Amino acid sequence: GAVVSQHPSRVICKSGTSVKIECRSLDFQATTMFWYRQFPKQSLMLMATSNEGSKATYEQGVEKDKFLINHASLTLSTLTVTSAHPEDSSFYICSAWDSDFYNEQFFGPGTRLTVL
Amino acid sequence: DAKTTQPPSMDCAEGRAANLPCNHSTISGNEYVYWYRQIHSQGPQYIIHGLKNNETNEMASLIITEDRKSSTLILPHATLRDTAVYYCIVEAPLSRGNKLVFGAGTILRVKS
Numbered sequence: 262g263a264v265v266s267q268h269p270s271r272v273i274c275k276s277g278t279s280v281k282i283e284c285r286s287l288d289f290q291a292t293t294m295f296w297y298r299q300f301p302k303q304s305l306m307l308m309a310t311s312n313e314g315s316k317a318t319y320e321q322g323v324e325k326d327k328f329l330i331n332h333a334s335l336t337l338s339t340l341t342v343t344s345a346h347p348e349d350s351s352f353y354i355c356s357a358w359d360s361d362f363y364n365e366q367f368f369g370p371g372t373r374l375t376v377l
Numbered sequence: 378d379a380k381t382t383q384p385p386s387m388d389c390a391e392g393r394a395a396n397l398p399c400n401h402s403t404i405s406g407n408e409y410v411y412w413y414r415q416i417h418s419q420g421p422q423y424i425i426h427g428l429k430n431n432e433t434n435e436m437a438s439l440i441i442t443e444d445r446k447s448s449t450l451i452l453p454h455a456t457l458r459d460t461a462v463y464y465c466i467v468e469a470p471l472s473r474g475n476k477l478v479f480g481a482g483t484i485l486r487v488k489s
Contacts, residue, residue, distance in 0.1 A: 265420075295476060304464075305421070305479040354420050356477070364409065364471050368420035 263289045267369035282340045282372045284355030290335035291357035299352040311338045345376045380467040386484040395452040399465030402446045412450050414461040455487045
């Protein structure tokens with residue numbers, strides 16, 4: 262299957278700072294990327310859908326001004342958590358899709374964010 | 378509302394088959410059944426998917442009932458490394474914009 266990477270794998274930051282998480286498709290071009298958030302002992306919650314070259318579509322209840330998503334190329338999408346607070350501490354996971362993989366999405370390994 | 382219902386947890390002995398059920402009584406004609414799993418602190422891993430025929434790959438088999446209202450994922454010889462949360466997801470073909478929405482899943486514990 263195709264490979265999706267995330268960077269960093271874990272990050273610790275102070276409250277009020279912004280954190281950028283990268284999601285890269287390593288061996289394919291991803292026209293669409295998805296961002297999920299997962300709190301401890303809970304399931305994955307879809308945050309937004311990111312299409313290359315256009316604005317992201319956010320799920321209901323997700324603040325677009327707080328979670329900035331940029332999908333500037335076919336291999337890279339970034340999620341920036343602005344003015345992070347302790348309640349933003351979570352496991353952030355991206356997935357990627359392309360028309361070559363009609364019925365599969367490939368997930369990254371996740372990024373553990375801890376806000377102090 | 379969740380499209381699927383799965384038991385919250387199951388145990389399986391190492392080396393035995395693990396049979397994970399999923400109910401999807403409201404599945405529509407163009408929707409597939411997808412199975413993913415998530416090992417602790419990792420991203421989800423694709424296992425298998427199917428529309429109406431049974432499917433098999435190197436990881437697992439998927440048995441879908443004739444009325445498509447339920448399915449079973451079978452891991453033929455479970456190992457300790459198969460301990461994970463297994464998600465059954467019903468969704469239209471994952472064409473551009475279609476999203477995978479995860480429910481609570483089944484925690485499978487494989488024990489020696």
